[in-house]
Amino acid sequence: MLFSVLNPNRQRLWRFHGGVHLPDEKALSNAAASVRAPLPAQLVVPLQQHIGAPADVVVKVGERVLKGQMLAKPQGYVSASVHAPSSGVVSAIELRPIPHPSGLRAPCVVIDTDGADAWGELPEPMPDFQQRDPAALRERIRQSGIVGMGGASFPSSVKLNPGPDQPIETLVINGAECEPYITCDDLLMRERAADIVDGIGVMLRIVGAKRCLIGIEDNKPKAIADMREAVVAARGRLGEAADRLRVVEIPTLYPSGGEKQLIRILTGKEVPSHGIPAQIGVVCQNVGTACAVADAVLRGRPLIERYVTVTGRAVAEPRNYRVCIGTPAADLVAASGGYVGELEKLVVGGPMMGFRIDDDALPITKAANCILALTPDESPDPGEPQPCIRCGRCAEACPANLLPQQLYWHARAKDLDKVQDYNLFDCIECGCCAVVCPSHIPLVQYYRYAKTESWAREREKRASEHARERHAAREARLERLERERKARLRKKKEAVAAKGGAGQDAKQAAIKAARERAAQKRAGEQADAGAKPTEEAPESKAPADKVREAKASVDKAPVRKAPVDEVAVDKTAAEKAPRAPNNTGAVAAQPARSPQARPEVRAESQ
Ligand code: SF4
Numbered sequence: 001m002l003f004s005v006l007n008p009n010r011q012r013l014w015r016f017h018g019g020v021h022l023p024d025e026k027a028l029s030n031a032a033a034s035v036r037a038p039l040p041a042q043l044v045v046p047l048q049q050h051i052g053a054p055a056d057v058v059v060k061v062g063e064r065v066l067k068g069q070m071l072a073k074p075q076g077y078v079s080a081s082v083h084a085p086s087s088g089v090v091s092a093i094e095l096r097p098i099p100h101p102s103g104l105r106a107p108c109v110v111i112d113t114d115g116a117d118a119w120g121e122l123p124e125p126m127p128d129f130q131q132r133d134p135a136a137l138r139e140r141i142r143q144s145g146i147v148g149m150g151g152a153s154f155p156s157s158v159k160l161n162p163g164p165d166q167p168i169e170t171l172v173i174n175g176a177e178c179e180p181y182i183t184c185d186d187l188l189m190r191e192r193a194a195d196i197v198d199g200i201g202v203m204l205r206i207v208g209a210k211r212c213l214i215g216i217e218d219n220k221p222k223a224i225a226d227m228r229e230a231v232v233a234a235r236g237r238l239g240e241a242a243d244r245l246r247v248v249e250i251p252t253l254y255p256s257g258g259e260k261q262l263i264r265i266l267t268g269k270e271v272p273s274h275g276i277p278a279q280i281g282v283v284c285q286n287v288g289t290a291c292a293v294a295d296a297v298l299r300g301r302p303l304i305e306r307y308v309t310v311t312g313r314a315v316a317e318p319r320n321y322r323v324c325i326g327t328p329a330a331d332l333v334a335a336s337g338g339y340v341g342e343l344e345k346l347v348v349g350g351p352m353m354g355f356r357i358d359d360d361a362l363p364i365t366k367a368a369n370c371i372l373a374l375t376p377d378e379s380p381d382p383g384e385p386q387p388c389i390r391c392g393r394c395a396e397a398c399p400a401n402l403l404p405q406q407l408y409w410h411a412r413a414k415d416l417d418k419v420q421d422y423n424l425f426d427c428i429e430c431g432c433c434a435v436v437c438p439s440h441i442p443l444v445q446y447y448r449y450a451k452t453e454s455w456a457r458e459r460e461k462r463a464s465e466h467a468r469e470r471h472a473a474r475e476a477r478l479e480r481l482e483r484e485r486k487a488r489l490r491k492k493k494e495a496v497a498a499k500g501g502a503g504q505d506a507k508q509a510a511i512k513a514a515r516e517r518a519a520q521k522r523a524g525e526q527a528d529a530g531a532k533p534t535e536e537a538p539e540s541k542a543p544a545d546k547v548r549e550a551k552a553s554v555d556k557a558p559v560r561k562a563p564v565d566e567v568a569v570d571k572t573a574a575e576k577a578p579r580a581p582n583n584t585g586a587v588a589a590q591p592a593r594s595p596q597a598r599p600e601v602r603a604e605s606q
Pocket residue numbers: 387388389390391392393394395404405408433436437438439440441
């Protein structure tokens with residue numbers, strides 16, 4: 001196994017489609033060792049330096065923070081925490097410009113540094129990581145805010161968790177650094193090779209891969225040698241895991257450092273369109289990420305600094321720096337002796353996949369690997385784009401095996417369905433097509449535009465689907481409530497009907513019983529009458545006589561005057577009587593009605 005590590009020819013390599021040879025310009029910055037960048041007076045730390053949900057801030061303005069203290073915790077699964085790169089006081093939490101192609105402002109924690117650079121409390125180191133549960137190691141990586149440091153900034157804990165249905169056979173470590181000018185990974189491999197190998201050991205423990213292939217372009221001979229040495233030296237620390245590591249020298253061809261391209265070169269496998277490497281049993285991580293993993297697991301240190309290349313012929317002394325996240329790019333340029341000559345363009349990243357910035361006060365983020373200051377000679381104006389001549393060179397150069405010319409036509413026509421038919425989202429924006437285009441068409445700009453529009457359309461579609469689902473759910477809820485109301489009403493009616501029927505039966509039974517009793521009584525009386533002589537019965541009076549007698553008794557009866565107290569009581573009772581609302585909503589007084597108070601009514605009823 002040792003022989004195969006030392007002999008790169010034992011590893012078979014594959015070619016990817018297309019690619020271009022570019023002047024690498026790495027000698028500008030890779031000669032000198034890296035230096036620590038001066039600590040700035042103010043650090044601007046963006047809350048979102050990763051793909052996914054922004055981190056949730058956990059500090060307040062005015063609070064003193066220590067180096068390594070968490071400033072913001074991850075929100076959701078695809079997210080990453082953010083830590084203080086140095087000690088100081090939080091002077092603001094506000095929107096600030098950040099290095100992003102959109103040029104938009106984003107929430108940042110601003111720290112006025114105190115110069116003490118004092119560490120806060122860190123989690124326990126895990127030197128026994130070979131015996132640790134992979135889930136605990138992943139959680140340490142998540143809590144340490146580690147993201148892909150090759151530029152993608154995808155949270156590493158998520159990438160290292162492919163799930164049980166996607167067993168990982170190969171861990172690919174990306175040390176290709178294929179883009180011109182950038183040398184920070186080269187310097188990192190030369191200066192921290194042992195830490196990178198330890199970080200790889202941790203990641204092997206997490207994903208359980210059978211082998212690890214570390215791909216480095218052959219224009220970095222020193223880095224290749226140092227990494228091989230570190231792998232051999234790691235046998236004592238990593239044991240059997242070190243035997244699974246192999247440093248592979250690959251040909252220099254842009255963009256061999258693209259994830260899909262490097263996997264193709266090292267394994268011969270193709271990541272499916274719209275797919276991820278885990279689907280073919282591969283996980284790919286950058287050498288910078290491996291180093292950050294070692295810091296987090298073996299030292300408890302979160303990701304608060306990175307290697308950054310400051311280069312281009314418009315800076316006096318191009319070189320590499322170890323930089324606190326949040327340091328303004330202008331401070332690094334100043335540390336490199338400032339600008340010289342004419343500055344044509346300032347870029348974050350490389351000349352192919354980087355993006356232009358107009359303000360050098362923007363802070364360094366976890367993904368920012370290079371500050372490139374180009375002179376007019378290094379960035380000549382390509383002139384006005386000419387019409388496409390359908391030469392097909394763009395398709396020959398495309399490493400993603402796309403049809404850039406067709407993509408261009410449909411993007412230009414804003415036909416977003418068609419660009420997706422041509423696999424727009426497999427485009428890695430490497431710029432190979434634009435470099436070879438004789439018509440100088442800014443092809444990548446068209447693809448970026450089409451992607452942005454497609455995302456916006458997708459967002460709108462999702463929002464309208466969400467609104468439709470909410471409306472349907474509301475309608476269903478109202479229908480259900482109406483059904484329940486009707487069911488309650490029906491039950492109530494049935495209960496009343498059942499109660500009313502039972503009462504009716506009882507009443508009729510009582511009437512029947514009363515009739516029977518009356519009939520029995522009459523029969524008894526008639527039987528008595530039949531037994532006694534009729535002359536003993538009292539003489540019955542004619543009805544007219546009865547009326548006359550009753551009238552006389554009423555006339556003779558003394559008229560009783562109601563006492564004053566009774567009248568007062570009656571009046572009070574009338575006032576206290578319930579009031580019924582009139583049709584204006586006011587309450588109308590209702591006098592109490594008693595037969596004594598209204599004798600004429602009583603007489604009529606009689
Ligand atoms: S390289 Fe340029 S000119 Fe040639 S086919 Fe492609 S887009 Fe057209």
